[in-house]
Amino acid sequence: MTLQHARPPMPTDDKRWKLVNATMRRNGYADHALIETLHSVQNAFGYLEETSLRFVAASLDLPLSKVFGVATFYHIFMLKPKGRHACVVCTGTACYIKGAGALLEGIEERYGVNSGETTEDDKLSVLTARCVGACGLAPAVVLDGDVVGKLGSDTLVAKLEELD
Amino acid sequence: MHLEELAEKAAEFKAEDAHVEHEVRVCMAASCQSSGAAQVMDALDKAKGDGQPACKVKGVGCMGLCSAGPLVAVADKEADLAGSVLYRDVAPEDAADILGSVGGSPVERLRCPTDQPFFARQRKIVLENSGIIDPNSFKGYVAAGGYASLVQALSEMTPADVLREITASGLRGRGGGGYPTGLKWSTVAKMPGEQKYVICNADEGDPGAFMDRAVLESDPHRVLEGMAIAAYAVGASKAYIYVRAEYPLAVERLQNAIRKAKRAGFLGNKIADTQFSFEVEIRLGAGAFVCGEETALMASIEGLRGQPRPRPPYPAESGLWGCPTLINNVESFANIAPIVREGGDWFASIGTEKSKGTKVFALAGKIANTGLIEVPMGTTLRDIIEVIGGGIPDGKTFKAVQTGGPSGGCIPEAHLDMPVDYDSLKTLGTMMGSGGMIVMDETSSMVDVARYFMEFCMTESCGKCVPCRTGTYQMHGILDKLTKSQASRDDLALLEDLCEVVQATSLCGLGQTAPNPVLSTLRYFRQEYEEKLQGETGA
Numbered sequence: 001m002t003l004q005h006a007r008p009p010m011p012t013d014d015k016r017w018k019l020v021n022a023t024m025r026r027n028g029y030a031d032h033a034l035i036e037t038l039h040s041v042q043n044a045f046g047y048l049e050e051t052s053l054r055f056v057a058a059s060l061d062l063p064l065s066k067v068f069g070v071a072t073f074y075h076i077f078m079l080k081p082k083g084r085h086a087c088v089v090c091t092g093t094a095c096y097i098k099g100a101g102a103l104l105e106g107i108e109e110r111y112g113v114n115s116g117e118t119t120e121d122d123k124l125s126v127l128t129a130r131c132v133g134a135c136g137l138a139p140a141v142v143l144d145g146d147v148v149g150k151l152g153s154d155t156l157v158a159k160l161e162e163l164d
Numbered sequence: 165m166h167l168e169e170l171a172e173k174a175a176e177f178k179a180e181d182a183h184v185e186h187e188v189r190v191c192m193a194a195s196c197q198s199s200g201a202a203q204v205m206d207a208l209d210k211a212k213g214d215g216q217p218a219c220k221v222k223g224v225g226c227m228g229l230c231s232a233g234p235l236v237a238v239a240d241k242e243a244d245l246a247g248s249v250l251y252r253d254v255a256p257e258d259a260a261d262i263l264g265s266v267g268g269s270p271v272e273r274l275r276c277p278t279d280q281p282f283f284a285r286q287r288k289i290v291l292e293n294s295g296i297i298d299p300n301s302f303k304g305y306v307a308a309g310g311y312a313s314l315v316q317a318l319s320e321m322t323p324a325d326v327l328r329e330i331t332a333s334g335l336r337g338r339g340g341g342g343y344p345t346g347l348k349w350s351t352v353a354k355m356p357g358e359q360k361y362v363i364c365n366a367d368e369g370d371p372g373a374f375m376d377r378a379v380l381e382s383d384p385h386r387v388l389e390g391m392a393i394a395a396y397a398v399g400a401s402k403a404y405i406y407v408r409a410e411y412p413l414a415v416e417r418l419q420n421a422i423r424k425a426k427r428a429g430f431l432g433n434k435i436a437d438t439q440f441s442f443e444v445e446i447r448l449g450a451g452a453f454v455c456g457e458e459t460a461l462m463a464s465i466e467g468l469r470g471q472p473r474p475r476p477p478y479p480a481e482s483g484l485w486g487c488p489t490l491i492n493n494v495e496s497f498a499n500i501a502p503i504v505r506e507g508g509d510w511f512a513s514i515g516t517e518k519s520k521g522t523k524v525f526a527l528a529g530k531i532a533n534t535g536l537i538e539v540p541m542g543t544t545l546r547d548i549i550e551v552i553g554g555g556i557p558d559g560k561t562f563k564a565v566q567t568g569g570p571s572g573g574c575i576p577e578a579h580l581d582m583p584v585d586y587d588s589l590k591t592l593g594t595m596m597g598s599g600g601m602i603v604m605d606e607t608s609s610m611v612d613v614a615r616y617f618m619e620f621c622m623t624e625s626c627g628k629c630v631p632c633r634t635g636t637y638q639m640h641g642i643l644d645k646l647t648k649s650q651a652s653r654d655d656l657a658l659l660e661d662l663c664e665v666v667q668a669t670s671l672c673g674l675g676q677t678a679p680n681p682v683l684s685t686l687r688y689f690r691q692e693y694e695e696k697l698q699g700e701t702g703a
Contacts, residue, residue, distance in 0.1 A: 032467035039409065039448055073469040073626075074450030076409055092371030093566065093602045094528035096616055130453060130620070131371035132410055135528035135600075136195045136230025136535050147198035 008058040016044040047078040083118040083125040088142040092131025095139040106153025165436035177303040185218040189237040192223035196233035207256035225382020227295035231534035252276035290498045294382035302424035305385040313504035326397040332508030334520035339493030340597040342586035351480040352398040355488035360400035363491040366407040369453040370569030373600030375524040376494035380414035384421035390497030409448045453624035471626045472672035515541035519585030529602040546580040560605035568597030570617045571677030573684025593684040610689040615643035617681035632675030635666035
């Protein structure tokens with residue numbers, strides 16, 4: 001039986017911290033639930049800011065360096081906020097062969113942003129993914145969580161234009 | 165619980181649908197959903213209303229032909245996919261027509277023939293329930309004979325009996341390594357220690373592979389059943405399923421399956437009234453390809469950076485938290501229930517001398533029938549690509565097929581008659597991998613493909629060992645120069661050197677196999693490299 005360490009108070013009275021706490025509680029505040037906890041922070045807040053990382057580190061009794069190490073190791077974790085919309089272009093082999101590159105070029109031409117960047121008006125973040133498993137619909141993008149497939153660069157840009 | 169009791173339960177669940185004569189099955193796997201299957205399902209439900217009591221609209225798993233989705237099959241209740249009328253590219257507006265056709269003549273304008281080789285040439289073991297049962301229905305799984313293998317193992321077989329059947333089946337690891345499953349299980353079973361773990365590797369990271377996703381989305385209980393049998397055989401009581409976070413639908417269906425199996429007493433304490441207890445927990449990946457490597461995967465489950473460590477010790481001796489651990493891939497576990505049910509010898513009668521059973525492949529790229537297929541081991545590449553896959557679309561010619569993802573290689577036309585099994589693919593300089601097959605036509609540049617995979621390995625390298633971290637970076641640099649026709653003959657020689665060094669000295673599979681795409685394209689398409697050299701022909 002390990003000694004119980006004091007758990008830190010929630011950084012703000014934002015209700016979303018309760019979701020994060022619930023994940024940690026469900027896993028018995030075990031240090032091996034770090035990745036699960038970071039997932040729940042990102043689901044609640046959209047990205048991992050320093051306050052969250054410090055809170056998680058203190059709650060799970062882990063050094064901040066370790067939490068930061070894990071957060072930066074995995075591609076899914078974002079340390080910066082995303083735009084209002086996220087367009088994840090799949091760059092898996094099937095999509096690559098069928099023209100994922102042209103999709104990225106199309107976006108760059110219209111909005112001037114590359115993979116990993118967000119437009120200045122915070123409207124759109126462009127990301128890439130290593131295969132979303134929708135190879136039957138190649139080339140595919142995940143637009144705000146929905147997979148859209150069999151796209152040309154024109155149709156994609158037209159779809160992005162429709163977003164507010 | 166005995167088999168008779170389970171059979172009674174299955175009959176009871178079946179009786180609940182006794183009034184149903186026909187089923188309208190809508191594929192609700194991720195690919196068809198992306199094409200609008202949920203709207204089609206809604207439209208069918210609405211159009212049906214309370215009418216047609218003998219007809220049931222049902223969401224099912226993957227039917228295979230993903231590029232023609234949304235797919236809807238109209239079938240007699242007991243019929244499989246081949247015995248049903250299949251419709252392709254269905255829109256919500258087609259709902260009334262489809263319902264009107266039930267029991268009558270089919271809607272010809274939407275029809276997708278099921279006697280075409282894509283369907284007729286397959287042999288389904290892993291995917292036997294896929295596209296037929298509702299993946300969210302526990303009752304549906306039991307009614308289709310589910311959990312009978314687990315009950316049979318627990319009530320009529322000792323762990324040693326199970327190990328014997330699995331060994332006799334000749335099943336080899338479907339994640340790509342091809343290690344004999346029976347041997348792996350026996351090693352873990354022999355290890356001393358109270359605490360052992362079972363891990364299901366569902367971190368399907370190879371770009372272009374979606375077999376495991378389809379299995380999890382279409383028949384999640386099947387995987388749980390296989391894991392429970394494995395745990396019984398090796399003496400484990402706790403398991404993790406490590407799933408990619410990129411597969412939200414698969415995760416949702418697994419969670420649902422775990423909850424229902426627990427409620428029904430097929431997971432948890434004293435399963436089926438025996439002394440055997442078994443818990444399963446889902447762990448989400450976070451987008452790191454290297455976590456498909458077993459030691460990195462275990463590090464990730466422990467909440468650490470997913471970095472591999474040297475083997476030995478193998479996970480069978482010292483795995484998760486230092487305990488003996490059995491790691492198998494989704495498809496391997498999905499093969500277990502049929503092996504226990506039909507016997508190891510039955511399974512061993514399918515396939516080739518050294519590779520038994522069937523293999524699920526994901527066909528993608530420049531091929532007419534993109535989707536998921538299951539064929540006996542030993543089927544030739546030509547059969548898979550030209551007959552089942554329907555060949556290359558748009559009048560183009562075949563150039564190469566890429567198997568094994570970033571660890572594999574490209575196979576040219578000359579070797580298409582090679583029967584596919586673990587060993588034959590190795591002799592061609594590639595590997596089975598998890599089962600992704602990407603077809604390329606004359607428009608694809610092989611140097612470009614090699615650069616693509618090297619970029620992949622470079623970004624996905626965990627950075628722990630030097631050969632992989634810097635080797636992939638240097639190789640990518642040369643390949644990049646080559647694609648821009650800026651590389652010299654010395655660069656090419658250096659590239660070949662680096663391939664050897666990285667292959668021989670990297671710590672884990674990622675680095676050791678990273679040169680494969682380069683080596684195989686150099687072996688079969690050297691001409692393309694030569695043409696790209698600076699100041700030489702074609703540059």
